[in-house]
Amino acid sequence: MSDPIVAAIELLQSKAKAFPDIGIICGSGLGGLAETLQDPVHVDYSDIPGFSRSTVKGHAGILVFGYLGGKYVMCMKGRFHFYEGYHPTKVAYPVKVMAAMGIKMLIVTNAAGGLNINYRVGDLMILKDHICVLGFSGINPLVGPVDSRFGPRFPACNQYDPHFIKLFNECAVEHKIKVSLREGTYVGLAGPNYESPAEVKYLRVVGGDAVGMSTVFEVQMAAQCGLPVLGVSLITNRAKGPGDDWEDPCHEEVLEAGRKVQDAVQQLVSVFAAKIDLSKYPRPKAFTYLDQLSPPPPPPPQPPLQHQLQPQQNVAV
16 A cells, blocks of 8 residues: 555655745635745645545635745645544644655644634734643544654644744734734634534633634644644634623634735735744654655554544435
């Protein structure tokens, strides 16, 4: 059985014009960042071995190589989600591919609901940490056979680099980018439903500032691969807890909020890419050793998680 990672790297190396320094995953409504890349090369997800299909509105399903702020980057226009029926290892698979391509850092963006009562729609929250509620029940992309080409079995998960956070804030001030910046803790849930009022109350109590349905699996995979991370949440709605007097969230609201601030987000990420000095950040282990190690044995078939969404069949009634 061929190794999909090796096949994916062979394809992408034939398309890329340089080794990428930065990997970017764009969340709902933020895929326009990929359109700002210079000298772009587009690769459809369906052509990349091992990639899944993005089925959510606002996620185009295209990988784009190009230059951003003078750095060569690979940018995902759309991600995969647990609620689409994908196993966590499939959700996080693109991060393994990016690591094997040699990126030195990962930027993850997402649309999120504001748990913190001081947050407003249109704010940007820089992730200082996350809470993976799914992980409390054993749902984690690192569960199963370990691929030692990428990193250890038991990685620490403290990937949000303080230097990245400081520089991102400085870029906004120096270039007078009109956006409200926050720093906080992101909570990752399964979705696809939005949170109940009681859940919002609970997540506030445990320290969550924003909540969403993505990102945490990708960062857990980045932890195994040894990749430092900059995480940015666009607050697209206010999570509604008991007694809160604002409207219930909806996906159209999420996309509209993305459209309103996408120019500021794109400018800020571009300035950050130009200013970040990655000379002291090594390329990950997977980049160094992928060609030297034999492919790992294929993992056994993974049964669907009992509480994971399954594709529905059309049934005549």
